[in-house]
Amino acid sequence: MTIQAINVRNQFKGIIKEIIEGSVVTEVDVETPAGLFTSVITTRSVKDLDLQIGNEVVVLIKATEVSLAKL
Template sequence: MSITAINVRNQFRGKVKEIIEGPVVSEIDVETPAGLIVTSVITTRSVKELRLEVGREVIALVKSTEVSIAAL
C-alpha cells in the first residue's frame, strides 16, 4: 500500500523506538530525527498487520479535534 495523498497535515516521519504490546491495544513510540517522541495507542491486531517492529521507519499521522492544556 502506498499513500498518494492525505488530508492530515501533522505528519512526523521517524522510527519505531518502543512497542509496549498488550492483549488488545499497544503503545507505539516513534522517534523523529529531531528526537521528538510521538506515542500512539493502536490495536495489537494493527501492530501485527502493519508488521511494526523496533527500528522500522513509519510516519505518525496526527489529527485531533481537541488539544488540552493544563496550567502548571
C-alpha cells in the first residue's frame, strides 16, 4: 500500500514498538524521531492492517481540539 496524497499535515514516520491488544480496541505504540505516540484503534483494524512490532508506519494526526491541563 502506498499513500499518494493525504490532507493531514502532522505526519511522523516511525516503528511500532508495542501492541497491547484488547477485545475491542488495541493500543499501538509508535516510536518516531519526534517522540513516542500511542494510537488506540479497533482490534479489527490492527488485524486487517496486519500490524506487528517492528513494522514501519506513518502516524497521522488530525485534531479539531487539543486540550491542556495546568499541573
